[in-house]
Amino acid sequence: MSFAAGQPLYAVVPAAGVGKRMGSAIPKQYLPLAGRAILSHTLGLLLSHPRIDKVVVALGAEDGYFSDLAEAGHPDLIVVSGGAERSDSVRLALAELPEEAWALVHDAARPCLHHDDIDALLAQCGAQGAILASPVRDTMKRANGVGNIDHTVEREALWHALTPQLFPAKALSQALTEHQHNRAITDEASALELCGWTPKLVAGRADNIKVTHPDDLRLAELFLAAARSEQ
Template sequence: MTSYFAIVPAAGSGARFGGTTPKQYEMLAGRPLIHYSLAVLCACPLIERVWVVLAPDDTGWRSFDWTPLGPKLESVFSGGATRSASVANGLRAAATAVCDEDWLLVHDAARPCLSLPMLAHLCAELADDPVGGLLAVPLADTLKRADDEQRVARTEARDGLWQAQTPQMFRYGLLRRALAEHPAGTDEASAIEALGLRPRLVRGDASNLKVTYAADLRLAEMILRARGGGDE
């Protein structure tokens, strides 16, 4: 029977976010940002184990009590210089527990508003898919291409364009090969695409936002509180 596992790469410093604290440890509704990504994966009945991949010199992880998330969670201090390297190191750490045909979900540490229904929908949609895929949403905004003077060079057609989200879900063996052969991609799907395969786009929800800037924390908190999440 095919099993499901998850990796959360969390070795970055969140330079675009600013501040002195790594982004994954910024507080959101009373808990560190990364808590929410880990909590929903650990709560999913399908997922057997969750690896969080941290920088070798991470000093923030042990400042928090992660035991309430349960026995599924395992920390690995082997993060790399890029997201791709961190995920690849996480895959190596998982090698003794995961088979090539098992599903491996990769989720952003800074995407705290993933819900169990979104996660269940992704797994159900891809259960029999030959390639795998990712949550994504069709682009709704008008896109402008800028020139060197920060003026509009042209308007880009948005037909057929989607904004990638996470989790991204692929077979363990396939994902490990894709990242080994094509490590320069910005997400797992791009590495799979570089093999000549076509990941499936599973429609997600705009609430599954990625916290990139400080203002995004406020929006994420509003979403979580509307769902009844976070500390009061």
């Protein structure tokens, strides 16, 4: 059955990572962005969406920053302990959801998500779930073992996977448990693909970037400023 009005909808945010590629002294989800922590922006936009019932955030065992966020005491926020890998954190968060709920899994470090992208995902989701994604626009090259071009990859039908990703919570939990030791699991959709699922690709906005490197912070700040000017 496809996602429909009235079904419980929980957002899940895995936020137990340390973001080593940022090279910062604190986990990247707590880096300041336009006057707030990255995670604060992310949680705020999910908590403010009228269709989302609860938000479950999975934190690291040694997290000493979360309690300082304005959203930490929100009545619709549930905090759980995360795991060593992203998939572990998602799986542990899913244990807090009702069996009949749908899970909207979103990266902690994607603070520029718009409500209209969530709306599109909910509207277009089928029985086997859906993910936000963007079509590949650039010419794609596959490298050989020494850093040179091996061949050009046909970009037709290639998409960049984004988040949120929307699936029935029970099915997603079972897939992540069954394949929890498979290194090919890089997002929620990939776990369900191994179970034979074919989730819907829903085109999302280009400004829904993931903050991974220091330059991404400046870009995210520009996108957030543009979003404020549109309001």
